[in-house]
Amino acid sequence: MIIYIYIFIIGAVFGSFMHAYVTRLLKGESIIKPGSHCTNCNHRLKWYENIPLVSYIIQGGKCRKCNHPIGLDSIATELLTALLFILVYLVFGFSYKTLLGFVLVLLLISVFLSDFKDMIILDSTIIVGIMLIYLTIFLDLGVWKGIYKSFLYGVFAFVFMFVIKIIGDAIFKRDSLGGGDIKLAFLMGSVLPYNLFLISLVIGSMSALPYALYISLTRKTNEVAFGPFLTIGLLVTYLLQNPILEVLDLLIRKA
Numbered sequence: 450m451i452i453y454i455y456i457f458i459i460g461a462v463f464g465s466f467m468h469a470y471v472t473r474l475l476k477g478e479s480i481i482k483p484g485s486h487c488t489n490c491n492h493r494l495k496w497y498e499n500i501p502l503v504s505y506i507i508q509g510g511k512c513r514k515c516n517h518p519i520g521l522d523s524i525a526t527e528l529l530t531a532l533l534f535i536l537v538y539l540v541f542g543f544s545y546k547t548l549l550g551f552v553l554v555l556l557l558i559s560v561f562l563s564d565f566k567d568m569i570i571l572d573s574t575i576i577v578g579i580m581l582i583y584l585t586i587f588l589d590l591g592v593w594k595g596i597y598k599s600f601l602y603g604v605f606a607f608v609f610m611f612v613i614k615i616i617g618d619a620i621f622k623r624d625s626l627g628g629g630d631i632k633l634a635f636l637m638g639s640v641l642p643y644n645l646f647l648i649s650l651v652i653g654s655m656s657a658l659p660y661a662l663y664i665s666l667t668r669k670t671n672e673v674a675f676g677p678f679l680t681i682g683l684l685v686t687y688l689l690q691n692p693i694l695e696v697l698d699l700l701i702r703k704a
């Protein structure tokens with residue numbers, strides 16, 4: 450039980466950091482300076498005003514100085530990160546796969562915050578994400594079984610996505626996929642072998658469909674942020690990789 454509380458707290462802290470990191474970078478601010486402050490009155494937060502989840506609840510979602518509402522997205526991010534961390538631990542237990550899963554959760558959080566808000570995926574997110582993923586793979590499987598294989602799958606996924614973009618651009622006569630989506634594909638391929646990568650694309654596209662319909666019906670644009678749905682496909686496929694591989698195995702044997 451105590452381990453779940455630990456993981457929940459760690460998740461909330463990371464979620465809090467991710468929220469600050471993305472919102473600051475999108476506004477062109479530095480990540481470290483100035484310290485945490487109220488975006489309305491610039492009141493510098495004391496440590497006890499900056500505890501993930503807890504401070505928000507105690508202060509009723511308002512700045513203690515100026516009563517400006519803090520916005521639900523910060524506490525939602527902290528809560529979601531904490532819950533997803535627990536979900537990853539429930540699936541993989543104490544292992545490198547859990548560590549890698551945590552990285553994928555943070556990736557999802559970052560892409561959700563930046564792509565829905567500003568239609569971009571931050572380059573720093575992709576770069577740091579790839580570095581952490583390859584570090585974990587190296588620790589788990591070493592160079593040949595781990596890094597080498599992941600890199601090949603990553604390149605496959607990158608090329609695959611690039612070809613889809615070229616075809617999509619030709620059909621729709623506009624940018625069909627953003628550069629961020631293609632870089633994201635390399636990262637996805639580094640984590641998932643090619644068969645699982647293709648399944649993650651299917652899951653991602655299916656989860657994007659209701660949102661895309663909603664956007665094209667309610668707004669004049671049909672530009673849809675696709676990155677968040679790619680990260681959903683990635684995380685879902687990663688968490689379900691064992692059952693999915695078993696089903697694929699059964700299908701191949703029957704054929």
Ligand SMILES: [Zn+2]
Pocket residue numbers: 487488489490491492512513514515516517
């Ligand atoms: Zn304030």
